[in-house]
Structures are given as C-alpha cells and as structure tokens.
Amino acid sequence: MRLYNSLTGKKEKFVPVKAGEVSIYACGVTVYDHCHVGHARGAVFFDVLRRYFEHRGLKVTYVRNFTDVDDKIIRRAHEEGVSWREIANRYIEAHERDMGALGVRPATIEPKATDHIGEIIALVRDLEERGLAYAAGGDVFFRVRRFPGYGRLSGKKIDELESGARIEVNEVKEDPLDFALWKGSKAGEPAWESPWGLGRPGWHIECSAMSMAILGREFDIHGGGRDLLFPHHENEIAQSCGAGAGFAHCWVHNGFVNINNEKMSKSLGNFFTIREILDRFPAEVVRLFLLSTHYRSPIDFSDRALAEARAAVDRVYSFLRGAVRAATGDWRAAGAELVAAVDGLAADFDAAMEDDLNTAAALAAIFERVRLFNRVLTEGGDAAGQAVAAAAAAQVRRLGAVLGLFQDDPEGWFHAGVELDEQQIEARIGERLAARAAKAWARADAIRDELAAAGIVLEDRAGTTTWRRG
C-alpha cells in the first residue's frame, strides 16, 4: 500500500515496523462538547484505514485517545457548576454513542490522558534531564530551539514562527515558542502530584506518552485532522524524538469538512453535530458522503451533497435487493466476461485503496459493477447468468464492509423511517393488486397516490409489488 506521509510530503510504500502488523495512533477528541461532522470525517477515515489493513490480513492495533483534562473541559465544568470529570465522562459517552451510530468501530485501545499521568510525568522528567525541558513558575516548558528537527513536519522555520507569533504574555518562558509540557494547577483545577508540585499535563505531551506507552517507542502511523499538524503533531515529534524515540514512521492527516467553502469549526459556529445529521440521514449515507472525496481533500457539507449520497446508496441497495431474488448456483459457469467482472471488482477495489486509500475510486469500481449486473438482471438470462449477479452482490457487500457501507438488509434499508404501519401498507398493496388484476386502473392508481402522499413509493415487477420510502 502507498500512503501519503505528511513528514515527507510524498506517497510512500507502507512498510510496517513489524511484518504483518500495523500500529496506528489517531488523536481523538477533547471531550468538552458533542462531536460534529468534522470529527466524524476523521473517525470514519481512520476506521476505514483500519478496516482496510484488516481486509488485507494485517493485524491492526488502533489507538484513539480521549483528552479528558484540558482548559476547555475545566471552563465548561465551571460554567455548569459540575466537576470536570462529569463533563469528560458525559462527552465520552456521547462520543461512543455517536460514533457507534455512525458505524465507526471502537479502537483497539481508547486511552484517557488521566489514566497515563505516570507515563506523562516520566516523559517530562526524561526531557528535563536531557536539557530539553525546564521548570519555571510551577510549569514545565519544552525548549523548542534545543530540538534540531523542530518544524520538519509542518515545514515551518523557527525564526519565521518567531516573527509571526502572537506574543503570549508569559514572562516565565525562556522563548515565546516554548510550549507547556506540564501546567501548575490553580485552586479548583484537576491536579496530580509531580516533581514540580501539583499540576496537570499540557495538551501535546499526553499523546506522546500514551502512543509510546501502548504502541512502543517506534510505531507505524500517527495522525489526525490537518489542523493538528501544527503545532500539536510538530510538538509531539519534538517531545518524543527529543526523548530518543523513533516515534511514528508515517504521518497521515485528513482534510476538513467545509460549509459554504469554509472550515466547519467550533469557533466559527458553523457546525452540525453528528447527532443532528444522523437524525436526518442514515449512517451509511453520511459515510458514503464522507468517503466520496479523497480523505486529504476538503469536502463541502450541504443538504444537497447528502441527498446525492442518499441517492447513490439507494442505487446500490436497489441492486442488492434485485440480486437477492436471483438464482444462486455455480456462478463461475457464467460467461467469462461476467466472471471476470466479479473477480475484477475486488482487484479494482483493492488497487484503489492501495493508492493512498482512494475511497472515491473504490466506490466507482463498485458502481461500475452495479450497472453491469443490473443489466444482467434486467436482461434475465440463464441460471448461471442470474447466479453471477448474486455473486457480484455478495462481493459488493464484502468490499462494502471495508468502507462500512451496504451492510443493511436491502428491504430493511428501503423500509426504514416509514411512519405508516407495515401491515397496513401491505394490505393496501393487496387491494391494489386485486384492482390491477381486474384492470380497475383508476382504483389502483388511487391507492398508489394515497400511499405516495404518505411517502411510500410502489414498485411493480413480475406480478409482485414492493414498496420503499420516498
């Protein structure tokens, strides 16, 4: 597989540290509020990356952390008059519920910063002993200018950073660029005993400490949203490599979700929570929307885009539903071209995914087969011809699982979210079938119109009638 490595700015052949295994660390969320669609994109991207490695037979250890101690959590706790732990726990639960609803599988390990205070302190001490960190006024800072490789990931030069930096009012720092590894606690704030007095970890240090504690001092992939590239990941590299670790080999960053061409973000207030969106669209529609653009490009969020994604998912389920009725049998007895088309699907899918996880191209491979085998189904043909369509459907489901798509029961997919009672719908369909048999077209059409008004669309085929939501 080839993956774009932010560290080198190139697509590189992915070679795991340990053959047959992959270690991935993705920066998770700070749990002070509900997650929005931007968070969903990162989560779905890493979920698919992980599923794809597994699909290729690799053993994946996927770590995704929760930042559960932080200024924003503390502020929120003060605002609500509850403990910071209550805030953190509330939004960890919300995160699990939302991501689960989105079909994002839990990571192999989901550590919390507060469960790794010991490792964090040890790492800060190590840096202090190496002269890369210094205590000042209860805080501990990283000496950015002491770390030679600083700026390599983000392509920034220290002197340019200095000139462009907004000057922070903090006289205790030796250099404005230095960042906090450990923060002394004020009264009422979460605090742990440390060699520097009561305090709590800075933001960047937890990811260095947790990733290395769980995955080792050298591992395969580390990443997150593009906005974490600087300063968060740059600082992580400084902390970890500064402490002598090899750290992550490959850095991957997903692009933003935009609204009206602008980044969706908390500060701009232009976000939709995952919960709000899942209220209006099925999870697989949201996933297909997110996967229809390459993960590194920005993607524009809109009702229209979601509606298009829904139509696209419907198209696949429509095929799957049709294929379910097809005869099963020895599909390899079908025409060579059709057999090759089934086999070729997996090949095309994998080739697309091998190329920097090109999910858009992988989806295109699926849609091409959907069209081809819809034609096979339309044209009828012999038993083997029908069986090969069924085999293609099975393949679509198997590969769809890598994307977390097309896993629902096709009939159920089209019936989901309907208000009317299903028995009642079936009864009306029965009445209409009788009317049609008697060539009472006006009566039949009246029933169809009535159901249509309730959002039910009827589809007649070969003596039977099926229905779906509009």
Add this chain to the structure above:
RNA sequence: GGCGACGUCGCCAAGUGGUAAGGCAGGGGCCUGCAAAGCCCUUAUCCCCGGUUCGAAUCCGGGCGUCGCCUCCA
C-alpha cells in the same frame, strides 16, 4: 506578512506525461395499463497565458480565484 493546498461536464468527484472513472441532476428511448426501479443513448479537453515534450488535466514559469495553517480546533 510567512508557509501550503486547490481550481476537471449543470452539481459532486476520480484521474500526476500517452490521449478525460464514477455518482447526482437533465434530455431522448426501452420496459410498464400508467408509473417507479432498472437498462440503453446523450452532455467536458480539464481557470487564463506562456514554456518543456513526439505527446500535458497531469511537469515548469506567470496571472486570476478559492481555501487552510501560522492561536484552541478532527
């Protein structure tokens, strides 16, 4: 101001040197009692200018436009 990304059919979107995938929407046709679904046909030379090359959407230079990072942010 510094650094970077992007600009492909009406909309979304793949494609990084060899002659433009796929989805949505639209038009025509087949199927249907009529529909729906499905199928077939149909719509681009890739922001502009210049250069390199036998050949460029793909490489280089310039321009225009959009966005991002440089501060908490997936």
